[in-house]
Structure formats: C-alpha cells, structure tokens
Amino acid sequence: MTEQWRSEYPRPQFVREQWMSLNGEWEFEFDDARVGDKENWYEKGAFSRVINVPFCYQSELSGIGDPSFHDVVWYRRTFALPDAYAGKRIWLHFGAVDYEAAVWVNGKLVATHEGGHTPFRADITEALKDGDNVVAVKAVDYSQDVTLPRGKQFWEEKSAGIFYTRTTGIWQSVWLEPVSQTHISRVRMTPDIDRGELKLQTFVGGFAPGRDVTLEATVSFEGQVLSRDAFTIAREAESRSIGIHDFNDHGLGRWWSPEKPHLYDLRLRLLVDGEEADRVDSYFGMRKVSIEDGVVQLNNRPYTMRLVLDQGYFPTGLLTAPSDDDLRRDVELTKEMGFNGARKHQKIEDPRYLYWADRLGLLVWGEMANSYHFSETYVGRVTREWLQAVERDYNHPSIVAWVPINESWGVTNILVDEQQQQHALAMYHMTKSLDPMRPVISNDGWELVRTDLVTIHDYEWRRDVLADRYSALDKALSARPGNRFILVPGYEYEGQPLLLTEFGGISFRKSDWEGWGYSGAEDDEDFVRRLRDVLEPVREAPLIQGFCYTQLTDVEQEINGLLTYDRRPKVPLAEIRKLVQGD
Structure with missing residues (x-):
C-alpha cells in the first residue's frame, strides 16, 4: 500500500x-x-x-x-x-x-x-x-x-x-x-467592473428568527483592508453590493486576467447575539467576460483566447492528481507553453486545479462530463449534475465559459431530432439563467443550436487547407470538418465570435506508451514543423478569435500531447511558446 x-x-x-x-x-x-x-x-x-x-x-x-x-x-x-x-x-x-x-x-x-x-x-x-x-x-x-x-x-x-x-x-x-447551529452555508460572488462593485449573496443555514444575526464582510488586497461592511441578516439569503474602487484601466489597476491575476481576499464573520458563530475565508477576482459587436472581450478589451485541451488524467491516479503540486504544475506548464487558458475536457475538475488557475492566472472553460446516448433518464441525470457543477464553480474568476455538451455526445441525432435540439437549447438557457455573466456554448464542435460562441473542431493538418478554410466566413461555416454541419439547419449564424476549439492532435511518441493521434510526427524536427503548419494559419486567420490546441498531455493510448503522460515536454517549452504566441 x-x-x-x-x-x-x-x-x-x-x-x-x-x-x-x-x-x-x-x-x-x-x-x-x-x-x-x-x-x-x-x-x-x-x-x-x-x-x-x-x-x-x-x-x-x-x-x-x-x-x-x-x-x-x-x-x-x-x-x-x-x-x-x-x-x-x-x-x-x-x-x-x-x-x-x-x-x-x-x-x-x-x-x-x-x-x-x-x-x-x-x-x-x-x-x-x-x-x-x-x-x-x-x-x-x-x-x-x-x-x-x-x-x-x-x-x-x-x-x-x-x-x-x-x-x-x-x-x-x-x-x-x-x-455552529447557525452558519454560512454558501456564498455567491459576482464581480461588476463597470460599476466597481462586488455583488455578494450569502446563504445562512440554521437561521433563527428573533435572534440578532449579523454578517461582517471584510475585503482586503495583499493584507490591506479596503472595505468592512456589517449588516443584519433577516432571512436565509441576503445580498449586498460592496464597492471596489481601488483600480482603473490604465495598467495600474487590479482587474483579474491571466497576465495579472489579482485576487481580493474576503473574510465573512457571522455573529449571533454578538458572538462569532462562523468564519469563512474566501477570495474573488474583479473581471468581466463579454461579447461586444461580435468580439470576445476580457475586461472590456478584445482578447484572444489561446487554450489547450486538458483532460486532467494522470498515469498513477487517473482522474485524481497524485498531489496538489501536480495540479499546480499543470497550470504552470500550460502557461510556460504560451497558452493563456485550458479547456477542461469531459471532466468537472478538482477545485484545487481551479484554485491554481485563479491564483496563477489561467482561463478555464468548464465542461460537463457527457453521456453517449439520449434518453429521458439521461436528461434528468445530466441536468441535475450540471446544476451542481455550475453552482460549485460559479465563484472562480478563472472560469470564463461553460460547455454543457461536446460534439453531440448524448444527443447523437441532434441534427434531425427536435427533442434533442430542445435538450441542447434547455441546457444553454438553464446555464444562462444560473450564470448570466459567462458565455455558454450549446454543443461545442459542431451541430450548434443557440450559442454565444460558434466553436469548431477541425483536425485538418494541411497548412494550405486550414489557411484557405478560415480566410472567409462562408468557407468556415460551410466546410463541415468531420462531415458535420457547424450549425443545425434552422439556426442561423448571428454574428457570434468564431473560435477553433479543437485542432492539431499531432501524435509523437516520446515515451514507452504506444498510441495514436490525428496525424503523426517522425522526430523532433518533424513535430515542430507539423505544429507550425497548424498553429500559424489558425493564429493568423482573420476570422478566428481564439483557439484550443489538442492537447496538453498524452493520455493512455492517445499520444497526441505536447507533453508525455508523465508531463515531460516532447520539445523545449520555449519552442512551443513561440509557435503558440507567434513571437
């Protein structure tokens, strides 16, 4: 043992x-x-x-x-x-x-x-x-x-x-x-950089009407207290807006971003009849994700998302990282390769990973672990679990998008089955009803219904084909990579930002693991050439506002990672960084 x-x-x-x-x-x-x-x-x-x-x-x-x-x-x-x-x-x-x-x-x-x-x-x-x-x-x-x-x-x-x-x-x-009998059961934090406020919703368990219950909220930054507010709790759920006025948009501020992952500390003290009954420490980031005139923006400025697909598997622990240091190192390696985000693929990730993404500065797309067959039983299961996932991760500033369905998994007949289309629509709208501040992708990859981003999966490896395909909107939307419609017929393109959220997948064996990929490299030089052939045309395409390269690491028999399964770089990280960022 x-x-x-x-x-x-x-x-x-x-x-x-x-x-x-x-x-x-x-x-x-x-x-x-x-x-x-x-x-x-x-x-x-x-x-x-x-x-x-x-x-x-x-x-x-x-x-x-x-x-x-x-x-x-x-x-x-x-x-x-x-x-x-x-x-x-x-x-x-x-x-x-x-x-x-x-x-x-x-x-x-x-x-x-x-x-x-x-x-x-x-x-x-x-x-x-x-x-x-x-x-x-x-x-x-x-x-x-x-x-x-x-x-x-x-x-x-x-x-x-x-x-x-x-x-x-x-x-x-x-x-x-x-x-304690009366306690803070959960908290919901919504940043608003336009108003310079944090909306704080606090939920109190064991609430005792008739007693003097007070909540004290203290906001600090790097040990300096910025705000302390105390208010009476008159019901099980209370909301307050706390002014956060110590930042601006001239490079001196404290908005959260991958480049400057500023975090505020929040301490909540619950007092019952003047005595401390509960104390919780938390944190938040002031940041905004939005789409303005068809452009993805972070903190009210156009922002290109350079993501890597990350499945969160480990050779010895599978879905469970061997240690907290392993989770931190995955975030660090992602950033060292020039990516500013990760799409956590088919896994509701450990909160400790999201903590390090918050702390070190990494965008994260939160994605549901999908099923593979549609039924009414499936609908109930996936809906209930997705509700819990969104509630659990709502407060993380690193989470910037939600993906309830990927590649029509669980809704394999969505192209022609109205019931499955309605399910995807329901997941989209339900997610928006829970979280109006983040974009939602109804069916990442293809066969999209209503969606905030048009996201495409395309494992084409020929440079000239990629460059031509994403040189014009009509070509991109009619290309059908994987022989799939990008949008379900009847759902028109509405000017949403276009992102390529799976591509690459170049296999290169650099360990004892045998496996496969979407295209294969023979040696280090060939691997770098193939990376350049897919990254450069995607990075330079005028239509594409962001991308997600497949993938961070090899996983079991799938050897198309930039790193081996045990997190060893296949080529120098600095070389990958140049290709990802275009330096």
Missing part, C-alpha cells in the same frame, strides 16, 4: 480553520454479488482489502490497480473527533464519488447522492457517539450504461481510441468539519 495521500484543504474558496481530513487508508471490498445491503456491511464485518482514498480502485495509487468491472464497492474507516469539536454540528464532506453513493455513520444512513463529479455533504451530528465512530460508504457505478454522465470513461474493460480507464467510487477528498 502506497503512503501517498492528498492532505491539502479541499475547498479553497470556502475555507474554515477547523477541519479534519479522512483521506488515507480505508477498509475496502468489492460487492460483485451485491449482498452488502442484505448482509448489513454498513454496520458489521471486516473488509478484506485496504484502499488509499481518494484514489479509485482502478488506479495505481489506490494500492489496488484493478481495471476490471466492479460496479458496487464498499468503504469503511473509523475516526474520533477532537475535543475542540464539542458542541458543534459535524459535517461530513465528499468531493466526488462516482456514480451513486450511500453513506452510513455508526450504522445510520446519513446521506445519498447521485452524480459522479460533484460534491455533497451530510450533517452527521445525531449519528455520532463518544470515542471511535465508523463511517461506511457504498458506491454504485454503471460501467456499461452509456446514458450515464461519464466523460472519457470507457464502457469496455480495456481503454481504446479516445476513451480511457474508468473511475469508480471515491475519487476526491473526504473530510470532516465542525460548524
């Missing part, structure tokens, strides 16, 4: 001082015969295996490394609470469990959850006892169900093509947290 485990604070935008990690060794068992419920595994019996949480059993770092189908798995461990937690409500948090989870504490069911990529929590106070407590988790996956929001997880046992090893069970951090 490896001793490596994830010890960093899992929720960096909503930090409480007291917390206790439950990562590390748990008892573990496969339940292929599905007898665990009948035999009450949640309250008795010793499991035969040990697993290293939060790594899924398919991964090497879990200590098991079994890629075969085991759709029902069980976990268990004991814990004792510190004396300092006495008198508080105790919450048990899970970052993500794929796909369904049931949680017991001391034999009492405390939570159920559906959705493999989003967090949930349980108030376990009433189930606790003095001394040691036992938490048990049953996770149920559906390895071969293609209506499941699964992203790149393959429905066959062995990876192939663009699909990779599955993730079953716990794959993000587990932790305990003591909170």
Whole structure:
C-alpha cells in the first residue's frame, strides 16, 4: 500500500480553520454479488482489502490497480473527533464519488447522492457517539450504461481510441468539519467592473428568527483592508453590493486576467447575539467576460483566447492528481507553453486545479462530463449534475465559459431530432439563467443550436487547407470538418465570435506508451514543423478569435500531447511558446 495521500484543504474558496481530513487508508471490498445491503456491511464485518482514498480502485495509487468491472464497492474507516469539536454540528464532506453513493455513520444512513463529479455533504451530528465512530460508504457505478454522465470513461474493460480507464467510487477528498447551529452555508460572488462593485449573496443555514444575526464582510488586497461592511441578516439569503474602487484601466489597476491575476481576499464573520458563530475565508477576482459587436472581450478589451485541451488524467491516479503540486504544475506548464487558458475536457475538475488557475492566472472553460446516448433518464441525470457543477464553480474568476455538451455526445441525432435540439437549447438557457455573466456554448464542435460562441473542431493538418478554410466566413461555416454541419439547419449564424476549439492532435511518441493521434510526427524536427503548419494559419486567420490546441498531455493510448503522460515536454517549452504566441 502506497503512503501517498492528498492532505491539502479541499475547498479553497470556502475555507474554515477547523477541519479534519479522512483521506488515507480505508477498509475496502468489492460487492460483485451485491449482498452488502442484505448482509448489513454498513454496520458489521471486516473488509478484506485496504484502499488509499481518494484514489479509485482502478488506479495505481489506490494500492489496488484493478481495471476490471466492479460496479458496487464498499468503504469503511473509523475516526474520533477532537475535543475542540464539542458542541458543534459535524459535517461530513465528499468531493466526488462516482456514480451513486450511500453513506452510513455508526450504522445510520446519513446521506445519498447521485452524480459522479460533484460534491455533497451530510450533517452527521445525531449519528455520532463518544470515542471511535465508523463511517461506511457504498458506491454504485454503471460501467456499461452509456446514458450515464461519464466523460472519457470507457464502457469496455480495456481503454481504446479516445476513451480511457474508468473511475469508480471515491475519487476526491473526504473530510470532516465542525460548524455552529447557525452558519454560512454558501456564498455567491459576482464581480461588476463597470460599476466597481462586488455583488455578494450569502446563504445562512440554521437561521433563527428573533435572534440578532449579523454578517461582517471584510475585503482586503495583499493584507490591506479596503472595505468592512456589517449588516443584519433577516432571512436565509441576503445580498449586498460592496464597492471596489481601488483600480482603473490604465495598467495600474487590479482587474483579474491571466497576465495579472489579482485576487481580493474576503473574510465573512457571522455573529449571533454578538458572538462569532462562523468564519469563512474566501477570495474573488474583479473581471468581466463579454461579447461586444461580435468580439470576445476580457475586461472590456478584445482578447484572444489561446487554450489547450486538458483532460486532467494522470498515469498513477487517473482522474485524481497524485498531489496538489501536480495540479499546480499543470497550470504552470500550460502557461510556460504560451497558452493563456485550458479547456477542461469531459471532466468537472478538482477545485484545487481551479484554485491554481485563479491564483496563477489561467482561463478555464468548464465542461460537463457527457453521456453517449439520449434518453429521458439521461436528461434528468445530466441536468441535475450540471446544476451542481455550475453552482460549485460559479465563484472562480478563472472560469470564463461553460460547455454543457461536446460534439453531440448524448444527443447523437441532434441534427434531425427536435427533442434533442430542445435538450441542447434547455441546457444553454438553464446555464444562462444560473450564470448570466459567462458565455455558454450549446454543443461545442459542431451541430450548434443557440450559442454565444460558434466553436469548431477541425483536425485538418494541411497548412494550405486550414489557411484557405478560415480566410472567409462562408468557407468556415460551410466546410463541415468531420462531415458535420457547424450549425443545425434552422439556426442561423448571428454574428457570434468564431473560435477553433479543437485542432492539431499531432501524435509523437516520446515515451514507452504506444498510441495514436490525428496525424503523426517522425522526430523532433518533424513535430515542430507539423505544429507550425497548424498553429500559424489558425493564429493568423482573420476570422478566428481564439483557439484550443489538442492537447496538453498524452493520455493512455492517445499520444497526441505536447507533453508525455508523465508531463515531460516532447520539445523545449520555449519552442512551443513561440509557435503558440507567434513571437
């Protein structure tokens, strides 16, 4: 059993001082015969295996490394609470469990959850006892169900093509947290650089009418207090606008951008009858993403997005990074190669990655992990999980676009099926209703319905063809790369910005991994030439306002990364940077 485990604070935008990690060794068992419920595994019996949480059993770092189908798995461990937690409500948090989870504490069911990529929590106070407590988790996956929001997880046992090893069970951090009866349950921060304000929405749990409840919000920048506002909480949700007037648009200001990732600190103190009941530390960035007269803008200025496709897989941890340093390094490598953003492909990424994107300055497109077959069951599943994903990540300044559907996955007949078109429209409008400040792409790649950006996937590798195709709007919209319509007939082009959001995909073997790509290089010189042949015409095309190169790293059998699977550059980073930026 490896001793490596994830010890960093899992929720960096909503930090409480007291917390206790439950990562590390748990008892573990496969339940292929599905007898665990009948035999009450949640309250008795010793499991035969040990697993290293939060790594899924398919991964090497879990200590098991079994890629075969085991759709029902069980976990268990004991814990004792510190004396300092006495008198508080105790919450048990899970970052993500794929796909369904049931949680017991001391034999009492405390939570159920559906959705493999989003967090949930349980108030376990009433189930606790003095001394040691036992938490048990049953996770149920559906390895071969293609209506499941699964992203790149393959429905066959062995990876192939663009699909990779599955993730079953716990794959993000587990932790305990003591909170007061009246507490801050969540916060929503909306920057408005035009008005110089932050709209702050605070949601209070355990609200007690008749008591004196006050929220104190303190905004600071690099340790200097800029604003302190205290107001009475009269209901469970309160909104305030806080003036942020210490910046301007002459190069001296503090707006957030990849080039200058300025962040403000926010401390929230909840006082009940004059006594501090809760304290949460957070941060925000003042930035604006908009489209003006058909032009993508960041902070009211035209901005070219130079993105790289990033699938967020790791050789030893699969969807789970081995450490927080690995997440930070992915952001650093992306920037070192000249990109100013990443499209997190088919994965709702770990909040720690978004923290480093916020902190170091990297644009991120947030994308849903899609299904592969349309049904009413699929619609319910993907809608519920996407709602949770948007709520979880709303406050991150690095998130600048939402992609609920990619390449017609889950809506394979959208070109001719009105029901599937209505679903894509619903996802677009629902996302806009939750977040009016970011652009939404209804179906990234092709067969778009209503959309804020027209995004195209085109793996053409011939320089002259790319240059000609994107030299004029009529050529670009009628080209049909992959033999697909860019827009569903009946949905007209409305002057949206045009971006090439998948291209390149040049395979080049520089490790022990065998694999494939969309075109192949023979050596370093050939690889650089092929990169130049796709990057230069895309970068110079007058129509294209941004691009996303495929891809950051090799992933399992797919060897079309700029880096190997273990993050070694295939050619010098400075050479890639010149091609990406046009230096």
